[in-house]
Amino acid sequence: MNAFEVRGGKKLKGDIVPQGAKNEALQIISAVLLTPEKVTITNIPDIVDVNLLIELLGEMNVKIERPQSDTCIFQADDVDIDYLHSERFKKKSGRLRGSVMLAGPMLARYKKAFIPKPGGDKIGRRRLDTHVIGFEKLGAAFNYHAEDGFFHLTTSKLQGVNMLLDEPSVTGTANIVMAASMANGTTTIYNAACEPYIQQLCAMLNRMGAKISGIGSNLLNIEGVDYLGGTAHRILPDMIEVGSFIGLAAMTQSDIRIKNASVDHLGIIPDKFRQLGITVNIDGDDIHIPEQEIYEVSRYFDGGVLTIYDHPWPGFTPDLLSIVLVTAIQAKGSVLIHQKMFESRLFFVDKLIDMGAQIILCDPHRAVVIGLEREQKLRGITMSSPDIRAGQALLIAALSAEGKSIIQNIEQIDRGYQYIDERLRNLGADIKRVEG
The missing domain is CATH 3.65.10.10 (Enolpyruvate transferase domain)
Structure with a gap:
């Protein structure tokens, strides 16, 4: 079984083109x-x-x-x-x-x-x-x-x-x-x-x-x-990859330009990441995420804690909730992630908790993320990818963490993301594929 070996904590920089959807x-x-x-x-x-x-x-x-x-x-x-x-x-x-x-x-x-x-x-x-x-x-x-x-x-x-x-x-x-x-x-x-x-x-x-x-x-x-x-x-560019790269840039304090993102077909995806406090600049059909030290989660007008949940289009796609959850780990503030459609999709948070994240898994559908505000970094661990989207979320966590992480069962990630290790290396990531 192949694995990714990731040495995190590096700021990334450059352009990346999303694959076909x-x-x-x-x-x-x-x-x-x-x-x-x-x-x-x-x-x-x-x-x-x-x-x-x-x-x-x-x-x-x-x-x-x-x-x-x-x-x-x-x-x-x-x-x-x-x-x-x-x-x-x-x-x-x-x-x-x-x-x-x-x-x-x-x-x-x-x-x-x-x-x-x-x-x-x-x-x-x-x-x-x-x-x-x-x-x-x-x-x-x-x-x-x-x-x-x-x-x-x-x-x-x-x-x-x-x-x-x-x-x-x-x-x-x-x-x-x-x-x-x-x-x-x-x-x-x-x-x-x-x-x-x-x-x-x-x-x-x-x-x-x-x-x-x-x-x-x-x-x-x-x-x-x-x-x-x-x-x-x-085929359109993959909106899930676009969202993944937005989350990656924020978590790793990177300056990334997502080229040819087909912005007109992204719906509310950019706005959901803006609710986490992330600067999302639209430049023609590109998306530029500048390096950002702190991003602060929005609150509702009455002061209530923000909830981000999945909903059929034009609502927020469930495939990006894992990415939003991991991105919120280093935010300032708290957010409730409510995964309505699938009852097993949040179970990967135990690995994030092992890395030092402050997450309360309320039940199979809901998790509260209490942002670390970069006061402490995640630590690298050995973990396994349970599904495509959780696997990418764990990869984002590993790239932001101190030390070495091993992500096993990367066949799950390969099912949904093409040449992801090679494309991340082009941005400056320290990631290599280890034959198992």
């Missing part, structure tokens, strides 16, 4: 199954989860050209449907929760799909009900076959329908939109997710010939079409 890439790459024509996708992040999905498509007999490291040309004109029912697919897709998004395109175009038990982060229960209920409302039959361990979805023809999602699931919305794009008639999805990833997917599908309106809202109207064609699509 992981969550968008998984949806967009799944959508290539909707057409037999070529689909060109650029700004693809070179990370484990995305590469695994591309491998899955290759094993399904999708033709893949890679003219550049961040560009793929896909052509799904001879898909091996039976592969999706194989032991090889079950084993590989079980490591990747995003593989569930192959189901929508497969149902739309081939009238059947197979879903194995999903993989991904161990951050709490992440149910598939929204996906399956949506497919059933569109006319798909759903059965679990114990003998092969797959959920089977079949349909003679998907039929448009009005539906109200039980939760604004991003992957659930994406899956249902892809299925409905080739259904018979019109589908209305109320309480749909409206994250930039969904907006990007809908825009791409429309360029392929789909008829989707209401993009950017929680009410989508999809008029089904018989055929979707090829297109080209560029």
Whole structure:
């Protein structure tokens, strides 16, 4: 098992470019199954989860050209449907929760799909009900076959329908939109997710010939079409990386410019970090975080302690709560972090407490961070990354700490952040990858 060896306490300086968005890439790459024509996708992040999905498509007999490291040309004109029912697919897709998004395109175009038990982060229960209920409302039959361990979805023809999602699931919305794009008639999805990833997917599908309106809202109207064609699509910069770099700069007292951050698609992310007292300067499409000795947490107008919580878009993304939590460690003041969506995502705070942070874990969903105001530094320890976002938060803590830290299980970090050690070294970080 590989690890990062980090010697912290160094101020970093320089420019860094965020990778393509992981969550968008998984949806967009799944959508290539909707057409037999070529689909060109650029700004693809070179990370484990995305590469695994591309491998899955290759094993399904999708033709893949890679003219550049961040560009793929896909052509799904001879898909091996039976592969999706194989032991090889079950084993590989079980490591990747995003593989569930192959189901929508497969149902739309081939009238059947197979879903194995999903993989991904161990951050709490992440149910598939929204996906399956949506497919059933569109006319798909759903059965679990114990003998092969797959959920089977079949349909003679998907039929448009009005539906109200039980939760604004991003992957659930994406899956249902892809299925409905080739259904018979019109589908209305109320309480749909409206994250930039969904907006990007809908825009791409429309360029392929789909008829989707209401993009950017929680009410989508999809008029089904018989055929979707090829297109080209560029993936947005990863907003989670952008937020991670803001937190990193603040914690390490660094001067960092985040280049080409796609500021218009960041929503309230910059403002949430400003609530921690961090100076966030927008310069065109760049974000500049200057070196800052002290950053003071805002209080509510009535003097109450600030609470930062996750909420469906345009609220604050849950993927950045781990970063906000670790960034608050050296702030002046206190903040309550309320992780509503996942009940296991805050359990990494015990490692931060071991490093010297003042954090009270109230319950699985809430933690109070009492800022150290730089009166004492965190100390380096040996720790293990439990999931992608917590892993990046621990890396930020290690880079700000005195002494040497070892972060184990970095395969979790590699699932979401490309070449992160190399890119941090370019900013002056003392980090190396240790083969285990």
